[in-house]
Amino acid sequence: MSSTQRWALILGASSGFGAATARALADAGFNIFGVHLDLKSTLPRARQVQADIEAKGRKAFFFNKNVADDRNRAEIIAKMKRLLGSRCKIHVVLHTVAFGNLKRYIADDPKDAVDRKAMEMTLDVMANSFVYWTQDLVRAGLLTRGSKVYSMTSAGSHRVFIGYGPVSAAKAALESHTRQLALELISKGICVNAIQAGAADTPALRAIPNQKEAVAHVKELHPDGRLTVPEDVARVIVALADPNVDWITGTVIRVDGGEDNW
Numbered sequence: 001m002s003s004t005q006r007w008a009l010i011l012g013a014s015s016g017f018g019a020a021t022a023r024a025l026a027d028a029g030f031n032i033f034g035v036h037l038d039l040k041s042t043l044p045r046a047r048q049v050q051a052d053i054e055a056k057g058r059k060a061f062f063f064n065k066n067v068a069d070d071r072n073r074a075e076i077i078a079k080m081k082r083l084l085g086s087r088c089k090i091h092v093v094l095h096t097v098a099f100g101n102l103k104r105y106i107a108d109d110p111k112d113a114v115d116r117k118a119m120e121m122t123l124d125v126m127a128n129s130f131v132y133w134t135q136d137l138v139r140a141g142l143l144t145r146g147s148k149v150y151s152m153t154s155a156g157s158h159r160v161f162i163g164y165g166p167v168s169a170a171k172a173a174l175e176s177h178t179r180q181l182a183l184e185l186i187s188k189g190i191c192v193n194a195i196q197a198g199a200a201d202t203p204a205l206r207a208i209p210n211q212k213e214a215v216a217h218v219k220e221l222h223p224d225g226r227l228t229v230p231e232d233v234a235r236v237i238v239a240l241a242d243p244n245v246d247w248i249t250g251t252v253i254r255v256d257g258g259e260d261n262w
């Protein structure tokens with residue numbers, strides 16, 4: 001592969017923010033590695049994202065695998081390394097995985113409350129896997145000076161919503177992981193930030209209890225009367241992919257139209 005080619009890795013590429021960012025980066029000239037977790041019923045959406053990228057004349061390699069599995073990660077990174085050769089690097093990484101437990105902490109029947117297994121799974125998939133992917137990408141030499149690495153957080157990192165407890169905890173951990181990685185990677189010229197998206201109508205949002213009321217509340221309060229759309233985030237990631245933008249790191253970049261202020 002020519003070293004002038006630009007590549008992005010999207011963890012959670014088949015839907016929502018990940019799919020929109022994959023398409024927007026492809027429009028901006030990036031080839032895309034995508035990882036997603038889809039069953040038969042939702043697999044067509046992954047195939048569609050891949051086809052859209054290829055229709056723009058870019059390469060798209062997609063893996064239908066759980067990002068939280070160590071062996072999957074090792075296999076995908078080895079495959080990426082083989083495909084890219086020694087000269088090509090990954091310039092943008094986005095971890096945008098939605099796979100969390102949405103039970104309450106307190107319920108009369110213990111089976112209606114979050115338990116240790118569900119709590120640890122949520123933290124592992126939605127927060128800790130961000131660290132393991134970044135570690136292994138660095139070890140594999142796939143990131144370079146100017147690479148941008150993003151996690152996806154939400155207002156839930158510092159606000160409370162019914163049924164969002166384990167995911168809130170994951171978002172708080174994710175922001176902490178983001179700061180720590182930024183600290184440890186600044187000397188390599190790699191920027192690590194969290195994107196705090198506003199509420200967007202995606203399958204992940206639709207799974208949250210009481211989301212209809214929450215969405216109505218956001219729309220009512222927001223001066224522009226609309227939710228965030230995945231393309232809002234995608235455009236910011238494309239804009240910040242400019243190699244001359246290199247001193248934003250270790251922070252939470254809000255892409256929510258101001259929603260968290262209202």
Ligand SMILES: NC(=O)c1ccc[n+]([C@@H]2O[C@H](COP(=O)([O-])OP(=O)(O)OC[C@H]3O[C@@H](n4cnc5c(N)ncnc54)[C@H](O)[C@@H]3O)[C@@H](O)[C@H]2O)c1
Nearest residue numbers: 012014015016017036037066067098099154199200202204
């Ligand atoms: N939708 C919102 O309102 C909102 C707001 C702020 C932040 N976020 C965050 O943005 C991220 C993406 O959310 P979304 O709304 O785009 O969700 P989504 O459901 O539209 O997409 C989730 C993606 O993650 C993939 N995925 C889920 N579990 C996986 C796993 N174990 N391994 C590999 N891939 C997996 C899915 O295949 C899909 O591609 C999440 O971290 C979510 O918490 C969402």
